[in-house]
Amino acid sequence: MEKANGKAKNVRIAYIGGGSRGWARYLMSDLFLDDRMSGTVALYDIDFEAARDNAVIGNKMNELPDKKSDWKFVMTESLQEALTGADFVVISILPATFDEMEVDVHWPEKYGMYQSVGDTVGPGGVIRALRTIPMFKVIAEAIKEYSPNAWVINYTNPMTVCTRTLFAVFPEIKAFGCCHEVFGTQELIANVYNTKTGGHATRREIDINLFGVNHFTWVNEARYKGEDLMPMMWQYAMENPEGDSFKTLNWMNKMFQSNSAIKLDLFKRYGVLAAAGDRHLCEFVPADWYMKDHETAAKWKYALTSVAWRKQDKADRVKETKELVAGTKPVALKASGEEGVNQMAALAGLGSYVTNVNIPNCGQIPNLPLGAVVETNAYFSGDCVRPLYAGAIPDAVNHLVIRHSYNQEEIVKCTLAGDYEGAFKVFINDPQMRLPLDQARKMYDEMLYETRAYLPDYEKYVKSRNK
Amino acid sequence: MEKANGKAKNVRIAYIGGGSRGWARYLMSDLFLDDRMSGTVALYDIDFEAARDNAVIGNKMNELPDKKSDWKFVMTESLQEALTGADFVVISILPATFDEMEVDVHWPEKYGMYQSVGDTVGPGGVIRALRTIPMFKVIAEAIKEYSPNAWVINYTNPMTVCTRTLFAVFPEIKAFGCCHEVFGTQELIANVYNTKTGGHATRREIDINLFGVNHFTWVNEARYKGEDLMPMMWQYAMENPEGDSFKTLNWMNKMFQSNSAIKLDLFKRYGVLAAAGDRHLCEFVPADWYMKDHETAAKWKYALTSVAWRKQDKADRVKETKELVAGTKPVALKASGEEGVNQMAALAGLGSYVTNVNIPNCGQIPNLPLGAVVETNAYFSGDCVRPLYAGAIPDAVNHLVIRHSYNQEEIVKCTLAGDYEGAFKVFINDPQMRLPLDQARKMYDEMLYETRAYLPDYEKYVKSRNK
């Protein structure tokens, strides 16, 4: 890229998973709505057609009158082609297909175990990790070869272990993982503040300190222009035993909604505010608490997202894509609320700022393992992401967090070593797991079998089991 | 004490809980059966009569022909009197009465929660800690004042938090906690070795490396004269899916027996050998695993020790004591297998050796919190206990251990501060806890109420709850 007059030209972004009908579109819009950068986005996807469609859609957007910058979109047919010359690399892939995700999420139901998302921790998270980590190994090696100086932004789940894999394979990589879950808590805090004071705080104005692992982060400080908002939040939690009173949406129909009943219950338990949404939080604690079955979920005012729903949702998006490509539906620019473009601009030297991010722990959280990927705030400036010191997680909460951090370190290590026996230890160590050892093993073996097409070391494991 | 010719004379031992009908008698026997030390034992107990009975019994033992050393026993009526001039202090007390212990162990049954011992962790362990820690505060302050240079050996449960309290109140104290649970695992290993090889290894010859917290320690290395025995133990675990084949005792009738079925199940889960007995191990993991109810316990071949049984056992011991005092039953010397006398002799400069011990973590276990009391091997020499480096607990196991270590640190801190609200966080953080927040609170409040006579800050808590 070249810089002049406070702007960056000829920026090159490689988008791995460039056929994405969600995240890729958000990024396109955001790029056009920011005037600081212009350049080219190389879309790479194993589904060439999906990437080509996105290129067509992106180039149509470039014709829109409300765009603030110029971007060209090209479909590429190899990682090498996409990555060569890249200033930034974005990774948002679906590991395997929704059929495998169906195994992740629903197979454990045969054993009485339910999951709300199933892509981060729990049986679904572990099995998904086993097939995603090898993909990230390939990507990390390609980045090392073709664009070692590019900044890499990962959006893929399981966020923590995917990002950790990038660093495990290519330790000098300039990478971080990015997730919007925290923003919802900032919005909740802003809502509470505005309601109680008549103020006009916005999400980005709520300064928080956060620590934890992705989808299980915690907020111990929240301020608006220096005013401590935690007492106000505690009062709010006491006043709303049923959960967030701002949510009037019918969460039953909304697969991704909740009213923060779990967030506030955890707040009452520990005195710190869980930062992710309820659908994620419930997966990190013993399943009995909030996720025993559909009834328990309903009691806590959220829904267990089914993969059938995801399949239907995808079909809708494919249909819409065809219309956008054909021009029967017009393209349009809409701000996503995501931070990706701001982060890239900061890294391009166009303005520094602080936001939350997933990177290896170098001490920003002194009581989680060094090297494990953690989520805290970081300072973004020209070519530099530097974590802010977040402090120690309170012990009462940390036993919940460190357990996952250990498991995540272990699953990356085992998967890279092709050690599915070691991975089974992670499987049984998850707080969702309530089965006796033999039942847990049976379920594990079945889930591996069902997703074996994406498990490079499956045969090796079967052999070792049969010895 | 004075030393000459490799022996120590005029040794003074203060025994707090000196009316004990179990541990105190073991120590008496062991003292007489060792020829290295002689002196006086000052017995202090809030039950003066029990201490006086033990003094009588001890002095009778001093008349036995098979004794190897001279010991005089005196009953003392105050901590000051007992401690002044002491070289060693032994603490083995029953905090409160079996009525309170009945609340600890059996009250949670109203909520469907069963416990096998109930004196270390779980609801019973937390409530017991709340009343025991203040007692240890008094003892630590008395030691600081009357015998600051004495070596202090604690046998009281909850071992970890009691020992931790001594150091919290008097940081320069020379203290350690002592427990025999590990010996059973050394015996099991010796049995396996002898059976498989025709050898004659004894318990003390089995060199182990161990780490963890009391009643939840783990062995990752075991050798006999340099030979690695862990592969043999793994083979043994595989061959004995039902548990330890050496145990022919009818565990159903034995309140303190088990056949290591849980120990071996955990071994199969994690690849390291749990060192305590099954009755303790089952309390440190989610209750679903091994301790859901009496049936589950029976399936795993152990029994949930009832306090009714303890009360009967005590009555038997009281009766026997009267006979011993009256002379209708003769006193006798019998080696207990405990390490207390060997430890004292080493500290007196009469021979150094290595044994397991509970002391604050200064890095012997790098992945448990510094300062928390942990159990590892230590080197005992003249006036010195120095931990051996034990190494990091494998991550897959450590999430189980560190959770308790966090809780134990927290319960000490909260109890010393009179913060029963903070202690409730520990109560709900225990892996045995499966109740929703409101049910857990109800049970906690009831258990506090039932044991309030021994809770110095109970009224303060009630007031804060009623605000």
Added chain:
Amino acid sequence: MEKANGKAKNVRIAYIGGGSRGWARYLMSDLFLDDRMSGTVALYDIDFEAARDNAVIGNKMNELPDKKSDWKFVMTESLQEALTGADFVVISILPATFDEMEVDVHWPEKYGMYQSVGDTVGPGGVIRALRTIPMFKVIAEAIKEYSPNAWVINYTNPMTVCTRTLFAVFPEIKAFGCCHEVFGTQELIANVYNTKTGGHATRREIDINLFGVNHFTWVNEARYKGEDLMPMMWQYAMENPEGDSFKTLNWMNKMFQSNSAIKLDLFKRYGVLAAAGDRHLCEFVPADWYMKDHETAAKWKYALTSVAWRKQDKADRVKETKELVAGTKPVALKASGEEGVNQMAALAGLGSYVTNVNIPNCGQIPNLPLGAVVETNAYFSGDCVRPLYAGAIPDAVNHLVIRHSYNQEEIVKCTLAGDYEGAFKVFINDPQMRLPLDQARKMYDEMLYETRAYLPDYEKYVKSRNK
């Protein structure tokens, strides 16, 4: 203070050392030149008259047409009066008089030891610490009592140990130490960049990463809008063996000037750039290197600042002050280039930013002791200063830095405990010290004697020496 419309009104600043003729004036000017805050500055000084003069001068400034905000200055006669109600506390005091400083700096010359500044480390720094730490103890206790929630900015040397004392005495204090030495290095880098590229970078646009202790910080990364400037700086160092070619001032006449010859020599030794000025740097390394005598100093193109010069400088300032108060010389506003006002504004919630700061190490520099005061960048936002992770100091340099960090921790501990025997260990451990033990002791005892009026535990020390 009250906030509205992005501004803060009724801000109250307590200035301890408010008679200062240097730092206090800089702050006054900077306050008037910033439009974000207005309020009152309470000037406290043991020299009441000096504080009163500054109040007069400040209030005159308030009449100037180019001021951007309103400030009122009042002289206060006690810490209590100054601190009560304060939002911010600024500390810039001269500990004792220039007579004591003359002992600090020049007494060691009798033993062949020269010093360039003598207020941070070395014999002068240690003796100065012994009399300054007790003053900061008094200040910290007053802040704890009268303004525990105020933000405290320290400018006094020895910066590190003064700031450390604040935290040692009042651990919850919201304090940091502030020093401009680093800015000079940012300016040097900007100069090099602009010269080599024809660019227009300013000091504040040079992003650096820094670590170390005050007056001995190091820069391992420097960027301008994301461009790595370290290779350019290395080339510059190679091309300028005699030091900084930008400095055309006659450093011989300038007591506070240098041409960075030492900075660049250290750069060539270690590959990281020392951030303070040469007059400070030379005091942190063995005196042989750069500060053996006046000739050595001249060779390295800087001067050893004499206290005689400081006395004359003070006399000039006193004279000027009288003129300003009398109105025979007009007051004027002039930006100082310091960061104090920006820091206060950020803490008031009026805009967050990153700057360098001295605060206790919580892990921002993992290879310096936890708790020791270190200098790194930190993120300033509403009511919050949060260090950025700076990383480990390269080992080759850290042996120089950690030595001082150890000494600084020790001198604070010893001085607060009145242990001048322990302080002597620090005295002989300083890298400037080349004397044999007995000579070092003689010099130490003499310097203590000469400054005994300000040493609260002097008599105690003399007694222990005479035993």
Added chain:
Amino acid sequence: MEKANGKAKNVRIAYIGGGSRGWARYLMSDLFLDDRMSGTVALYDIDFEAARDNAVIGNKMNELPDKKSDWKFVMTESLQEALTGADFVVISILPATFDEMEVDVHWPEKYGMYQSVGDTVGPGGVIRALRTIPMFKVIAEAIKEYSPNAWVINYTNPMTVCTRTLFAVFPEIKAFGCCHEVFGTQELIANVYNTKTGGHATRREIDINLFGVNHFTWVNEARYKGEDLMPMMWQYAMENPEGDSFKTLNWMNKMFQSNSAIKLDLFKRYGVLAAAGDRHLCEFVPADWYMKDHETAAKWKYALTSVAWRKQDKADRVKETKELVAGTKPVALKASGEEGVNQMAALAGLGSYVTNVNIPNCGQIPNLPLGAVVETNAYFSGDCVRPLYAGAIPDAVNHLVIRHSYNQEEIVKCTLAGDYEGAFKVFINDPQMRLPLDQARKMYDEMLYETRAYLPDYEKYVKSRNK
């Protein structure tokens, strides 16, 4: 080896540097004087003849009537042959010849820098490290290939970096470094005790706690049967300002003697007792203190060992060897006082004990870098060496120790990477170094040139310098 009846037969020891006329002979004697083990010693040396001579001598010893065990000695012509089947590997080599050592020790005299030993730190230690580390790399790789399960004992200097190299190249190696310097301090303490009390303590009965790096270890606790001897040592130091009064030997004629004047001076400085002999201690602190020149050494009652003396000593030993081989001088058994045979016996499972040892820091010294080789006590038992927790070195001393620890870590890293530019940083960071940068570089380059025959990366360095 095979074990039976508390003895080990067919033990195989590989001795690398097996032509040694000092250490190898000590070990031979010690082996024959211990009845617990018997077997074969394979002697390997690049000087085949010297190894053959030692084999002859060893086999002659086997005929002596006072031997307690049977040992066979064989000369081997390759590392592979020596190592294959080894239970133990002993390494005691002279890296290069005394000509190179002459450069190490005496070349710096041209620049006014004198050294007492010159084989551990300082200019001599660094240059020696540069040629020794590559030799240890070869040895470590051979051990990894031919005897990965053998226990490896290193006696070669620089002890710390040689031992560190073994672990750097083969992390799973079972190795430790062994040095007798500490024993002298135990003897001194025993002497003081016996003199003051009329007691009969022996060296091995003095329990000490020690920490540091080899040749620069410190004792903070010393006890005899539990009695604290440190106050007695302090009194002794005060009473003997000229040094150890027990030493009546004429140290001027004894190249390896001293009277502990430096040891006691350091004790007075820091309150902890330096454990190595004065000839080593003086090399670890600024050279001005005790080693400025021959006069300074004389004043401190020790001599700077010249390499000319070593050459003469070697000639004497060669002559004696020929006589022993020819039978003109009879062989004899004499206990060396070294611990090697006891250590091997313990590792063979024949009795556990505690002694001091050099191994990587896993936390036994919490304020030295993890992984760096440090010296503390360790517990030797069957197939296991486990460090005792030694504790943090007092800060006042640690700045001296950690500096060397950093340098040692760096020199190993740089040498293995062939980075002599990086090694120069270590060269100038040594406390003996007083030269300006250009003079230091000149001396470094000359010393490299003079020893280039043993420096594998010399040409690479010259090229980079000439660029």
